[in-house]
Amino acid sequence: MIVDTDRIETLLKETVVTEDKVASVLERGAEAQGLTLEDAALLISIEDAKLREMLYRVAGAVKEKLFGKRVVLFAPLYLSNYCTNGCLYCGFRSSNRTVARKALTPEEVVVEAKTLEGMGFKRVLLVTGEDPRWDLKYIIDCVKAVYGNTGMRIVHVNAPPMDVRSLRRLKDAGVGVFQVFQETYHRPTYESVHPIGKKKDYDFRIEVMDRAMEAGFGDVAIGSLLGLYDFRFDSLATLAHSMHLYGRFGAEAHTISIPRLRPAEDFALKDVPHPVTDEDFKKIVAVYRLTVPTAGVVVSTREPASLRNSLIHSGATQLSAASRTNPGGYSKDALQTLEQFSTNDHRSLVEVMKSIVDEGCLPSLCTTCYRVGRTGHEFTEKTKAGEMVKFCQANAILTLKEYLADYSQNGTKEALEKALIKAMDGIKDTAVKKALIEKFKAIDAGERDLFL
Numbered sequence: 001m002i003v004d005t006d007r008i009e010t011l012l013k014e015t016v017v018t019e020d021k022v023a024s025v026l027e028r029g030a031e032a033q034g035l036t037l038e039d040a041a042l043l044i045s046i047e048d049a050k051l052r053e054m055l056y057r058v059a060g061a062v063k064e065k066l067f068g069k070r071v072v073l074f075a076p077l078y079l080s081n082y083c084t085n086g087c088l089y090c091g092f093r094s095s096n097r098t099v100a101r102k103a104l105t106p107e108e109v110v111v112e113a114k115t116l117e118g119m120g121f122k123r124v125l126l127v128t129g130e131d132p133r134w135d136l137k138y139i140i141d142c143v144k145a146v147y148g149n150t151g152m153r154i155v156h157v158n159a160p161p162m163d164v165r166s167l168r169r170l171k172d173a174g175v176g177v178f179q180v181f182q183e184t185y186h187r188p189t190y191e192s193v194h195p196i197g198k199k200k201d202y203d204f205r206i207e208v209m210d211r212a213m214e215a216g217f218g219d220v221a222i223g224s225l226l227g228l229y230d231f232r233f234d235s236l237a238t239l240a241h242s243m244h245l246y247g248r249f250g251a252e253a254h255t256i257s258i259p260r261l262r263p264a265e266d267f268a269l270k271d272v273p274h275p276v277t278d279e280d281f282k283k284i285v286a287v288y289r290l291t292v293p294t295a296g297v298v299v300s301t302r303e304p305a306s307l308r309n310s311l312i313h314s315g316a317t318q319l320s321a322a323s324r325t326n327p328g329g330y331s332k333d334a335l336q337t338l339e340q341f342s343t344n345d346h347r348s349l350v351e352v353m354k355s356i357v358d359e360g361c362l363p364s365l366c367t368t369c370y371r372v373g374r375t376g377h378e379f380t381e382k383t384k385a386g387e388m389v390k391f392c393q394a395n396a397i398l399t400l401k402e403y404l405a406d407y408s409q410n411g412t413k414e415a416l417e418k419a420l421i422k423a424m425d426g427i428k429d430t431a432v433k434k435a436l437i438e439k440f441k442a443i444d445a446g447e448r449d450l451f452l
């Protein structure tokens, strides 16, 4: 069994929150070595405002201990909005018949990726609906087209679950992270919101990350879609899923996303069965950070700017930016196709970078780990041992230096330059500082894609 949902239900029923218990769990959490599911059940059940603040503080400190001040940025790129499934909450579901559908050609995908590259992005997440007409070969063609024709340095994929053989082909095409959200781990709810299509199959979906790891993916990305069922249950189940992967393959989930339901075509906020408040959302971020401290915690543009700004202090490590959720949405003559859901943070990449800097953190466009093979088990263990922070901070600095060299005409140059100087001042390791200064010279001389 991948996730023991009975045990989670019992844990949630039996957990009694006291200040002493929370203090003791947070003391262990602060060591950044992870917590048990029992501990997570206690933390996710906190209601008291003072205890919540303590939780956020410790989670923020653990994030900084393991990853420094950096916040990684990326953008999704929607390939196709054709879908044969009927997920009741999604704009792409097959019953939405009146809306424009589009599967971008690989050439059109390149145009989109180049537009993102023009903003400064270096990593892109390809996202697609489920339709046998645009299958694995199509996705691979798109991955190859992006690598072959743009400056994108890493391509991740969020696509329907597939078998081991297909996953191996995806991995061989150079995909960094394979991402699938379970949506909800609560089987009866899962079955009721996925009434038709291949996605009906709960087991095929929950088992996909095991297949991905068998296929050679060191890095997989999971998440549950908040609002479908009780968030306490689904967040514990998501953590249990990551723990299962660690137990079987020695690697935690590389990232855990926290998608929260947004309005979509024929799906309004009033239709959300289990609404999740901002305060609960913040609690989930912090509990993920402390329970599985090596996992990236990803917050998308489904969330508003002010909330996202605050989450980078309580455990979030990655933000998407400037996102469009319709195929062709980035290009100059943006195609008027159906979007998957409406986003809630419409800032450009540079505006998000400026906010991160204003919050005292460091924007990062780093893609190093996937490319030097620091993935899976090795990434989990190095992060736990506190060895990643040095790389994360240094590589964030290098990507910011590059960004300033190539995209500095956009009015925020001064603020970003100041952040760069401050970050350099913060580097205490003389060997790292020396290496950075050398690489700065190389960037000034026109070299690109430098990392430690």
Ligand code: SAM
Pocket (backbone or CB within 6 Å): 089, 090, 091, 127, 128, 129, 130, 158, 159, 160, 161, 180, 181, 183, 224, 225, 259, 260, 261, 262, 263, 264, 267, 302, 340, 341
């Ligand atoms: N079609 C594939 C699938 O379902 O796995 C690929 C991913 S789908 C395009 C991306 C994710 O968007 C889904 O897994 C779901 O979690 C999320 N999503 C769908 N509808 C949403 C909505 N109305 N609000 C927020 N997120 C939504």
Ligand code: SF4
Pocket (backbone or CB within 6 Å): 083, 084, 085, 086, 087, 090, 091, 092, 093, 094, 128, 129, 130, 199
């Ligand atoms: Fe299709 Fe995915 Fe949307 Fe479900 S969530 S309708 S599978 S695109």
